[in-house]
Amino acid sequence: MKSDITSILPEECISYILSLTSPTDVCRSKLVSPVFRSAANSDTIWGKFLPSDCYEIISNSPSSLSKRLTASMSKTQLYFHLCNRGVLIDNGTMSFGLDKATGKKCYMMGARRLSIAEVNTPTNWRWKCLPQSRFSEVAELKQVWSLDVKGVIETKILSPKTTYVAYLVYKFATSRSGFDKKPVDLHVKLEESDAGRTFRVFLDPSSNIPQFSRERGDGWMEVKLGEFFNEHGDDGKAVCRLREVDNSTPKKGLIIEGIDIRPKDSR
Known part of the structure; x- marks a missing residue:
């Protein structure tokens, strides 16, 4: 009897495997099955796609926004916020964001x-x-x-x-x-x-x-x-x-x- 990967591996393992791919691959995986869609929304994945100094960079945004981004958003939410809107930093003279397909700055x-x-x-x-x-x-x-x-x-x-x-x-x-x-x-x-x-x-x-x-x-x-x-x-x-x-x-x-x-x- 054939079994697919979702019946063998727990969702946490699927999330870890997906975190070794790319943001584009993770988004495509959501079309595979409900289990993949749930795994693809894990902070385990999107936390790995955030730059290592992401929170340090965000700390240069206005204090109220910086606090909201770091305290109230999950890593998944933060990733897509930076892709879609970005944040102003350095006294509002520069904006910082991420490339949605790669997570690069x-x-x-x-x-x-x-x-x-x-x-x-x-x-x-x-x-x-x-x-x-x-x-x-x-x-x-x-x-x-x-x-x-x-x-x-x-x-x-x-x-x-x-x-x-x-x-x-x-x-x-x-x-x-x-x-x-x-x-x-x-x-x-x-x-x-x-x-x-x-x-x-x-x-x-x-x-x-x-x-x-x-x-x-x-x-x-x-x-x-x-x-x-x-x-x-x-x-x-x-x-x-x-x-x-x-x-x-x-x-x-x-x-x-x-x-x-x-x-x-x-x-």
Whole structure:
């Protein structure tokens, strides 16, 4: 007489076996049987998929949220909260989340965390609140002739052995100009390396120019700045940059939410 695995092994053993796979495999296993579905919801599994320093990172979020996440959520609930919503950390200048398919770390540097040339000159930029942004403020370009935006992130806070892609997250105000006439240079590199590919794209292309940006599910656009391989997560830095230095073309109307850094092929 044939028996399936659920009649031989207790649910705790099935949970342990599933914890040795991947988040994607665990989610697929829920379709096998009710026993697998129950085992797949175990904290034994999702606790193993949380980064070892997850609670330390969350402790940098606002105190009330940090307490709720660590005290009232199961590890399963916390995992999916970080995948679907993430949390703000470092005084609200950065967000932290997880890639749902792999459990690897994702970060987004808000505009306040970026180095933006002339951002504190009122005639050039202004800070504003937008309800669709996860951050309290975004940077809106009033007018500049030369554009330079840079974000730097320490590789030690990222997941090792992972290829990361950096994206500029942005949109345009109703009145905008300059970004359909001149391309911008997009570049990502590890600080200790001279390597890194530069992309030249139009952020607001006309109909006869290829569109390199894409819409996100949160009401913003994103365009790829570049990618890098984080091998060991040593004390290095990844530098992400956007530049357009043609002083003959004024630019206005760009709204920057931040720079999103997540594992390659995570969406």
